[in-house]
Structure formats: structure tokens, C-alpha cells
Amino acid sequence: MIEKRFSCVDGAELYDFMFISPKLMLVFSHLLMFCEKENLPYPQITSIIRHKDSFSKSNTHQTGRAMDIRTRDYYTEEQIQKIVYFLEDFDNTYKVGAISRKTGLPRIVVYHIGSQWHLHIQTRH
């Protein structure tokens, strides 16, 4: 039996995976294992590589260090919190989360609204 592990929707292309940072690949791989273990729906990636735009606060998408995961009409608030805690806990061990320009502190995941609510997963250089 083979299962679908994730999907790319909206602006995300499978092709973008050729340009992502190994740290992001590591986080994503662990996220897939977590979703499987917890019986969560597989992640739907809505954005990976993005070119310079007027609204992004950082260049993490431009440099292949970030991806956005759909939450709206997909995960419950409880499932979103589970994923956020998992990622923060993961970062306590692996130290791969992007460093916030504002605070100087690592932040691996941001649950925020762009065009829709989503999880922005980001890794450092």
C-alpha cells in the first residue's frame, strides 16, 4: 500500500523542491513523520520559492528556506497547535529555525495570515 505524503497546491510547485535548503528538507521530513504518527491529514504546501515581492518581511522564500502549509479549512485549531508545538520542540533539538531579524531569536514556525491563514515554516542559512 502506498500513501500520499503531501501535496503542492496554489503557488507551490514540486519542482521547487530542487531549490530548498537541506535544513528545510530535514524539518519537512520530520513533519511528515509526525503527521503520519498523529494521524493528521498530509500537509498541503501552498508556497515554496517566491521571488521578491512587496509584502514579505524576510527573504526566506526567495532563498529556499521557507514553505507555507495550508491550515484554513484543512486543520483544526487543535491540530495546528500540535504541529506548532512539534516544530518548536524539534527546533530545540536541531537548531535549524530561522533567526528573527527583529528579536534575534530563533523562530521555526509562524502561524499567520497572508492571503489566507497558514503555517510559515522557516529555516536559517
Ligand SMILES: [Zn+2]
Ligand atoms: Zn511563508
